[in-house]
Amino acid sequence: MVTLRGMAAADPTSVADNRPLDRIELGDAVASRLRTLILGGEFAPGSRLVETELASRFGTSRGPVRDGLAELERTGLVRSVNRRGSFVIELTAADVDEVYSLRTALELLAVTRAIPVATTATIDRLSEAVNAMDVSLAVNDAPAVGAADMAFHRAIVEAAQHRRLLQSWEGLADQTELMMQELSSVRPELQSNHGHHSELIAAFAARDVDRAVAVLADHLDVSRTTMVEHFSS
Amino acid sequence: MVTLRGMAAADPTSVADNRPLDRIELGDAVASRLRTLILGGEFAPGSRLVETELASRFGTSRGPVRDGLAELERTGLVRSVNRRGSFVIELTAADVDEVYSLRTALELLAVTRAIPVATTATIDRLSEAVNAMDVSLAVNDAPAVGAADMAFHRAIVEAAQHRRLLQSWEGLADQTELMMQELSSVRPELQSNHGHHSELIAAFAARDVDRAVAVLADHLDVSRTTMVEHFSS
DNA sequence: GAGAATTTGTTCGTATGTATC
DNA sequence: TGATACATACGAACAAATTCT
Numbered sequence: 050m051v052t053l054r055g056m057a058a059a060d061p062t063s064v065a066d067n068r069p070l071d072r073i074e075l076g077d078a079v080a081s082r083l084r085t086l087i088l089g090g091e092f093a094p095g096s097r098l099v100e101t102e103l104a105s106r107f108g109t110s111r112g113p114v115r116d117g118l119a120e121l122e123r124t125g126l127v128r129s130v131n132r133r134g135s136f137v138i139e140l141t142a143a144d145v146d147e148v149y150s151l152r153t154a155l156e157l158l159a160v161t162r163a164i165p166v167a168t169t170a171t172i173d174r175l176s177e178a179v180n181a182m183d184v185s186l187a188v189n190d191a192p193a194v195g196a197a198d199m200a201f202h203r204a205i206v207e208a209a210q211h212r213r214l215l216q217s218w219e220g221l222a223d224q225t226e227l228m229m230q231e232l233s234s235v236r237p238e239l240q241s242n243h244g245h246h247s248e249l250i251a252a253f254a255a256r257d258v259d260r261a262v263a264v265l266a267d268h269l270d271v272s273r274t275t276m277v278e279h280f281s282s
Numbered sequence: 283m284v285t286l287r288g289m290a291a292a293d294p295t296s297v298a299d300n301r302p303l304d305r306i307e308l309g310d311a312v313a314s315r316l317r318t319l320i321l322g323g324e325f326a327p328g329s330r331l332v333e334t335e336l337a338s339r340f341g342t343s344r345g346p347v348r349d350g351l352a353e354l355e356r357t358g359l360v361r362s363v364n365r366r367g368s369f370v371i372e373l374t375a376a377d378v379d380e381v382y383s384l385r386t387a388l389e390l391l392a393v394t395r396a397i398p399v400a401t402t403a404t405i406d407r408l409s410e411a412v413n414a415m416d417v418s419l420a421v422n423d424a425p426a427v428g429a430a431d432m433a434f435h436r437a438i439v440e441a442a443q444h445r446r447l448l449q450s451w452e453g454l455a456d457q458t459e460l461m462m463q464e465l466s467s468v469r470p471e472l473q474s475n476h477g478h479h480s481e482l483i484a485a486f487a488a489r490d491v492d493r494a495v496a497v498l499a500d501h502l503d504v505s506r507t508t509m510v511e512h513f514s515s
Numbered sequence: 516g517a518g519a520a521t522t523t524g525t526t527c528g529t530a531t532g533t534a535t536c
Numbered sequence: 537t538g539a540t541a542c543a544t545a546c547g548a549a550c551a552a553a554t555t556c557t
Contacts, residue, residue, distance in 0.1 A: 074364050074524070100544070110526045111544085119352050125446070131307050132532055132544060147446045150391065158387040213358070213380045217450045307545070333523070343547045344523090365523060365553055 075109050076116025082107060083117055087126055087137055088226055089192070090234075094139040098127065126223045140228060142280040148221050148228070149273035153266060155218050156205060160253075160261045163208035167253055171208045175253065178204050179246050191237050195229035201246060205265075232279050242268055308342050309349025315340065316350055320359055320370055321459055322425070323467075327372040331360065359456045373461060375513040381454050381461070382506035386499060388451050389438060393486075393494045396441035400486055407437045408486065412479050424470050428462035434479060438498075465512050475501055 083103065086092055098118065100111045107114070118135045121127040129135040138144075163171070178201035185193035199222055206218045245268035252261035316336065319325055331351065333344045340347070351368045354360040362368040371377075396404070411434035418426035432455055439451045478501035485494035 076524090099542095101542095112525055112527095115349075115544090116352070116524095119349070123356055133534090134543065147444055150395070150444070151446050151450065154387050154391040158383065162383070211380055211383070213384050213454065217384065217453065220450065221446065309545085332521090334521090345546055348524095349545095367523070367554095 074116075075113035076120065079103070079107055079109065079113050079117030080120035083121060084124075084126060084223060087121075088223070088230060090230065092137050094137050094227075094231075096137045098135040098137065100134075121223075123220065124223045125220050126227065138224070138227075140224070140231070140280060142277050144224070145228060145273070145276045145280045148224050149269060149276065152202075152218070152221050152225065153269045153273075155214060155221075156202060156265055156269065157262055159206045159209040159211070159214060159218070160249075160265055161209075161258055162211055162214075163205060164253060164256050164258050164261060166210060167208055167256070171204075172250060172254055174204045174208075175201065175246075175250050179243070179250070182246070183243070189237070191233035192230060195226055195233060198229065199226055205249075228276055228280070232276065236279065242271060245271075307349070308346035309353065312336070312340055312342065312346050312350030313353040316354060317357075317359060317456060320354075321456070321463060323463065325370050327370050327460070327464075329370045331368040331370065333367075354456075356453065357456045358453050359460065371457065371460075373457070373464070373513060375510050377457070378461060378506070378509045378513045381457050382502060382509065385435075385451070385454050385458065386502045386506075388447060388454075389435060389498055389502065390495055392439045392442040392444070392447060392451070393482075393498055394442075394491055395444055395447075396438060397486060397489050397491050397494060399443060400441055400489070404437075404441045405483060405487055407441075408434060408479075408483050411437050412476070412483070415479070416476070419476075422470070424466035425463060428459055428466060431462065432459050438482075461509055461513070465509060469512065475504060478504075 083092075083098075092098065100114045100118070103114045103117075104111045118127055118129060122129050122135070126138060127135050128138050178197060182194055182197035182201065185197055203218070203222065206215050209215075245264060248264045249261060249268070252258075252264055316325075316331075325331065333347050333351070336347045336350075337344045351360055351362060355362050355368070359371060360368050361371050411430055414433065415427055415430035418430050436451070436455065439448050442448075478497060481497045482494060482501070485491075485497055
């Protein structure tokens with residue numbers, strides 16, 4: 050029977066985001082906590098993620114754990130094989146190349162679409178992200194620097210107001226952050242390209258798409274080179 | 283009632299999707315068959331997808347149905363809201379714009395990376411897809427034309443040998459095919475740009491990246507314009 | 516607005532497939 | 537290679553939330 054309930058529902062993404070933690074579905078909570086554990090190094094790359102073990106650790110049953118693992122598989126942090134289980138991804142130089150080439154394509158599209166619709170609020174958000182990065186740099190908190198760096202890039206992508214673009218980009222964000230953690234734990238001095246970030250904000254303020262594209266492409270290329278080098282050795 | 287498991291066991295060779303159902307998990311089977319139903323118009327855009335109804339239709343429990351719905355949510359064909367259920371997406375002109383702008387960015391990256399590593403096998407696969415499209419055009423099988431068109435573009439993306447690029451692109455393929463079905467059911471004469479496809483193959487054969495990028499960008503822009511126009515009215 | 520019905524989220528038991536000794 | 541242990545895939549029932557009458 051056709052009911053009236055099929056009508057357009059509210060935007061699910063806006064519902065899921067800022068909500069008290071105990072109201073979130075367990076599957077999302079599992080994904081969130083497991084993500085933190087992986088990015089924090091608790092589960093090293095290649096580790097097996099056993100459903101029953103995670104279920105008892107998080108105090109739920111295996112159902113929500115399956116949901117959470119599926120979500121993290123979507124973001125690329127976890128890889129699942131039929132009947133064999135789930136594992137934390139292991140990153141090679143080829144993976145770094147894939148992530149950065151794709152991020153470049155996506156973020157260049159993002160600035161192109163973002164600048165024409167940017168407001169002062171957009172600029173403010175970018176500046177805040179840079180400030181947060183400076184603060185974390187000052188206290189030598191490498192994980193926080195990486196997170197702030199990604200927040201900066203996320204702000205650019207969000208400014209494009211392009212749902213599918215953001216979704217694709219999010220499929221690379223966690224993997225990028227994992228790379229950053231791995232790099233900064235060995236070579237903490239290689240973090241940040243503060244100059245690039247400021248230049249990019251200036252290009253946004255001037256609504257100069259060409260310059261923003263050039264700066265961002267250069268910025269990502271520098272990062273990519275550093276990363277590829279690290280993961281090749 | 284024909285169950286997925288039962289059907290696979292009874293007659294593994296001739297299933298509706300010509301895929302070996304007995305070797306894949308039920309969740310994937312549900313996703314595959316539900317995708318065909320949606321793209322075939324059985325479930326119209328906006329339709330509610332009730333887990334219990336799908337479970338009885340496919341002869342499984344709700345577990346695999348949930349897995350299948352999650353998979354189709356990943357490809358963008360289905361949208362789920364916490365505690366409210368899953369729905370077939372509804373496409374607006376804004377969605378068309380998003381899909382095509384993102385597809386353009388992804389497929390331009392694809393040709394750029396594919397041409398340097400292309401072999402004669404790559405060219406063959408592209409030609410086969412064009413031939414399949416011609417055959418379907420000759421017999422006025424609109425859904426098959428759309429499927430063959432997407433197979434052509436998929437061949438380009440696969441040729442880039444870039445896992446994450448393919449994954450991102452697949453998040454748009456089903457949505458594009460849904461658009462094509464909706465368009466061709468109303469304006470069947472608007473399908474195909476055969477000239478563009480041949481030109482693109484020529485550019486591949488000549489290893490001319492610049493020309494391939496130009497042709498593909500033009501091709502996608504023409505398609506986008508047609509689509510946006512249709513979905514605006 | 517309250518209660519009933521429907522539907523989703525969750526839990527747990529069972530069976531099958533995988534890995535190991 | 538064969539048997540055993542273990543983890544995942546699936547099914548069925550319970551509980552909570554949303555929608556409809």
